[in-house]
Amino acid sequence: MGHASEVSVEKLAKEFQPILLEDERIERAYKLIRDMLVFTNKRLILVNKQGLTGSKADYQSIPYSSIKTFSMESAGIGDLDAELKIWLTGEDTPTIKQDFRKGDNINQAYRVLSKYVLK
Incomplete structure (x- = not known):
């Protein structure tokens, strides 16, 4: 699939407005x-x-609530090339795998997952 690059939330607001709930907001996009x-x-x-x-x-x-496990793999905690893996309920292997390139902060995506999956 290639490497993910962060996209401005403001740029996506109009495109996603028809499908978002009234109290729903975009936190991060790649x-x-x-x-x-x-x-x-x-x-x-x-x-x-x-x-x-x-x-x-x-x-x-x-x-x-459908995400049972997620992981981040990199050479370190910093913004190095990294991979995000997400397992959904009922799956033994990651359903979603995405590479992030240097400079695109995978830590932010990981924090959003942590905030909503671990609550």
């Missing part, structure tokens, strides 16, 4: 070529752009 990982205060949204032009998109919502 773009993966055309696809995205969007962390809100309610769920993780996976956006899969389809077709040659990417004009068709699949939005998959994963409630934080």
Whole structure:
């Protein structure tokens, strides 16, 4: 899938406004070529752009309550190349694996997961 790059939450507000709940807000978002990982205060949204032009998109919502385990693998705690893995309930292997490149703070994504999964 490639490396994830952080995307400005303000840039996504208009695109996601029709599908967000009244009290839901985007916490962090990461773009993966055309696809995205969007962390809100309610769920993780996976956006899969389809077709040659990417004009068709699949939005998959994963409630934080469905995430049973998550991990971060890197050379250190800093902003080095790292991988985020997420296991969903009922799965023995990570359902979501995403690489983050240096400078895109995987720690922020990890904190959002911690905040909502571990409550």
